[in-house]
Amino acid sequence: MLCEMCGKDVEMTSRVRVEGTILRLGPECARFGELVDPVPAPTHVAPPARPGARPIAPPRPTGTGRRLEERDLYTDIGELELAPDWAKRVRIAREHLGWTPEVLGKKLNEKKSVVLKIESGGLHPPDALVRKIEHLLKIRLRAEPEGASS
Numbered sequence: 001m002l003c004e005m006c007g008k009d010v011e012m013t014s015r016v017r018v019e020g021t022i023l024r025l026g027p028e029c030a031r032f033g034e035l036v037d038p039v040p041a042p043t044h045v046a047p048p049a050r051p052g053a054r055p056i057a058p059p060r061p062t063g064t065g066r067r068l069e070e071r072d073l074y075t076d077i078g079e080l081e082l083a084p085d086w087a088k089r090v091r092i093a094r095e096h097l098g099w100t101p102e103v104l105g106k107k108l109n110e111k112k113s114v115v116l117k118i119e120s121g122g123l124h125p126p127d128a129l130v131r132k133i134e135h136l137l138k139i140r141l142r143a144e145p146e147g148a149s150s
């Protein structure tokens with residue numbers, strides 16, 4: 001689009017009244033006249049409140065973001081009932097496979113510190129992680145009702 005005042009190729013033109021004539025001008029020249037078209041950009045001036053109309057409040061940030069973060073830390077206790085020595089079972093099985101806590105962590109998509117916390121019993125793994133550990137180490141962490149072979 002060409003600005004009708006300076007002839008420059010501009011991205012967009014606005015209808016501007018300059019000395020009684022309406023011209024299509026680029027943003028640089030538009031300020032020399034009086035805009036005819038409504039400004040396309042949203043105005044920052046709030047429209048006058050109509051009687052009975054409720055003021056539109058800006059959306060307030062909610063706590064959802066924080067809650068998601070908390071869910072990442074495995075603070076919740078899983079539904080599965082784990083064997084009393086589940087932490088020990090993890091460590092023994094891992095050592096049996098010759099894996100370092102780091103290796104197990106990588107396979108579980110967890111940090112080494114998470115593995116160490118689980119093995120020390122300081123972190124109760126959520127159900128999904130229990131299943132992953134059981135699958136990877138080929139062990140059972142859950143309390144088994146029918147005679148455990150140990």
Ligand SMILES: [Zn+2]
Binds near residue numbers: 003005
């Ligand atoms: Zn121009």
